[in-house]
Structures are given as C-alpha cells and as structure tokens.
Amino acid sequence: MTNVAIIGCGKIANSHVQALAQMEDVRIAAVCDLNEVKCRQLAKKVGAEAYTSYEEMLESERLQLAIICLPPAFHGECARYCAGKGVNIFLEKPMGVDAADCRSIIDACKANGVMLWVGHMQRYSMENRIARELVESGEYGRLLAINEVRTCGYPGPNSPEWLMKREISGGGIMYNFGAHTLDMIKYISGSRVVLAESSVNFSSGDSENVAIGFLKLENGVSATFNLVGSCSVNRYEIVLYLTEGEIRIKPRRSIVACGRDGVFQKIADAEDAEASRDKNWQYLQLRDVIDSLKTGEAKVTGEYGLEIIENIESLYASAGRK
Ligand SMILES: NC(=O)c1ccc[n+]([C@@H]2O[C@H](COP(=O)([O-])OP(=O)(O)OC[C@H]3O[C@@H](n4cnc5c(N)ncnc54)[C@H](O)[C@@H]3O)[C@@H](O)[C@H]2O)c1
Secondary structure, eight states, X not given: OEEEEEEOOSHHHHHHHHHHTXXXXXXXXXXXXXXXXXHHHHXXXXXXXXXXXXXXXXHHOOOSEEEEOSOGGGHHHHHHHHHHTTOEEEEOSSOSSSHHHHHHHHHHXXXXXXXXXXXXXXXXXXXXXXXXXXXXXTTTOOEEEEEEEEEEESSOTTOOGGGGOHHHHSSSHHHHHHHHHHHHHHHHHTOOEEEEEEEEEOOXXXXXXXXXXXXXXXXXXXXXXXXXXXXXXXXXXXEEEETTEEEEEETTTEEEEEOTTOXXXXXEEHHHHHHTTTTOHHHHHHHHHXXXXXXXXXXXXXXXXXXXXXXXXXXXXXXXXX
C-alpha cells in the first residue's frame, strides 16, 4: 500500500482524489490545507487525517508521496520541506514562480534522493496521444506546423483569487495555460523549443490575459498559439498541419483528420474516451506516478518542468516583461 498525502485541498486536489480512489494499492493517509473547513471536508470524504500545517503532517505521518496542489508561489517552500523529510513529490504545474525557484526544487530533491514529478498532463489526454501516434506513423505525411487557439474569460467566474496576482501565480494566461500549450506542442512534435517570441497584453494588473506566441522547434516544426482571455466566446482548438493532410483536436471532445481530399473523418471523440476510461487523464497520470515509485523513473521530471518555465521566461523576455 502506498501512503499518499494531498497538500492543498482546492480545485485540482479534488480531481486527483477521484483518480486515487480508483486505485486499490493507494491510501490517502492525510490531507492538508490552511483552510480548516476545506481540509476537514476532504479528510472526511476520503477517510484521511486532516492537518492545517504540512510541517506537522510530515512529522506525524509515514508517507511515500506528497501531491502538492498549492498555488505556484508556495510550491518551492513546500517541495523543499517534503524533500528534506525524504518524501517523494508530485508537484502541480506550473512548477514554480520562476526558473530559479524550479532549480532550487530540483536541487533539494537530488540532495535528499527523492523522486520529483511535475503535473504536465498533456501526454495523458486521449486526443494528444492519438495525435502523436498519427504524426509518428507518417499517415498524413510530415508535421509542418501546430497552432493552438484558446479563447475564454480569464480569469473565469470560478478561478481562484490568486490567479491574476503575479507574485502568487508566476504570471498570467501565458504562464498558466501556456504551460499546457508548451507541454502539448513538445509532446505531439517530440521536439524542443529553440526560439520563442510573444506579444502580451496586460489588461488586468501585472498578469497578462492575452498572449500571442511563436515557437520554432529543434526539428524544424513551427508552432503558434493565441491565448485570449478577454473573450465572451469559449474556443479551444489545436490544428496540426502536415504535408499530406490536417489533424484537428478539440481537447476533451474530439480529434478529426483529413488527407489530401480535405474531407475530415472522425478519429475519436469523448464517447470513445469515456468507454476506454481514457477521459480520466488524472487517473492515467497518477497511475504512472505511483508505479514509478517502484521503478524510480519519473516520466515528467523536474528538469522538464524547469524547461517549460525557461521557455515561458523567453516568451516574456521577447514581449518586454521583466
Ligand atoms: N493540471 C491542471 O490541469 C491544473 C488545473 C488546475 C490547477 N492546477 C494547478 O494546481 C495548483 C493549485 O490550483 P487550484 O486551482 O487547485 O487552486 P485552489 O486555490 O483551488 O487550491 C489551493 C489550496 O491551497 C491552499 N493553501 C494555500 N497555501 C497553503 C499552505 N501554505 N498550506 C496549506 N494549504 C495552502 C488554499 O487554502 C487552497 O485551498 C496550481 O499550481 C495550479 O496551477 C493544475
């Protein structure tokens, strides 16, 4: 049995709890949140001990894994503390508030010999896994370019208060959603970013809610993204342009593709994902994390989380943000 603790009992913690509940070899031993009400509610739901201090929790519990679901500004302090206590860490994205913060987490984990995972989850979504397989198969020719368009209200009505406070979140839409965009582009293309440029608008405080970006990848693929957070219309689409066709993804909804004839065919949709349990990317991600505690091999490492933050810092630098 693997003893796990959840630190931070907010929105994402609840979806991790649902995933862990499907695993017979995992026990949620403890949960922690500064907010005692939220903490006790979650503890009662999962039958765990409740703590309002993770320091106290780590003194009292014998844990193999801490799942850190705090706002980004508190990731570093908490991860370093867990590492110091010899507890393996799954850390939500974005990894920290800047690259220096991320490096100090990696160093603490190395110094204490604990495993570190970062919650970049794009490789667990059904559409992205199929897209990567199609690209690798060459069925639609060679991948030339990727474009992501995500329009929404940012912050949304249910967003946490800290989302637009840069000292807590690390940045605006390009930091929070952009971390997913970069992960998706790297995963589907199987490549790394060598050039990153962007233009951002600060229409709300010091956190941008519009970001238009251009990326050049090591394998020659070009990628662009439009993250527009002051829209009344919600849209989330990824298009892959290939020499022999096109693949279109609507995350968590569908993936379609066409060849030279331009006629799009369904590859898979949300019903297929539901039928194959694939909809639950949280399950697949945490299953890999739990299994890796035995193998010692993390699929999404601290170094990967750092690389994404470095890419975002390059994007900010090109846009003139200090
Ligand atoms: N992978 C994804 O798709 C995804 C989705 C949502 C959020 N996230 C990430 O998960 C993290 C948490 O986001 P959220 O939306 O769940 O936030 P949230 O605000 O809903 O929850 C954070 C919780 O942490 C608690 N907290 C803050 N400081 C604390 C401390 N020192 N000790 C104990 N508890 C403390 C707060 O009381 C709150 O309940 C962020 O890094 C966010 O970017 C990832």
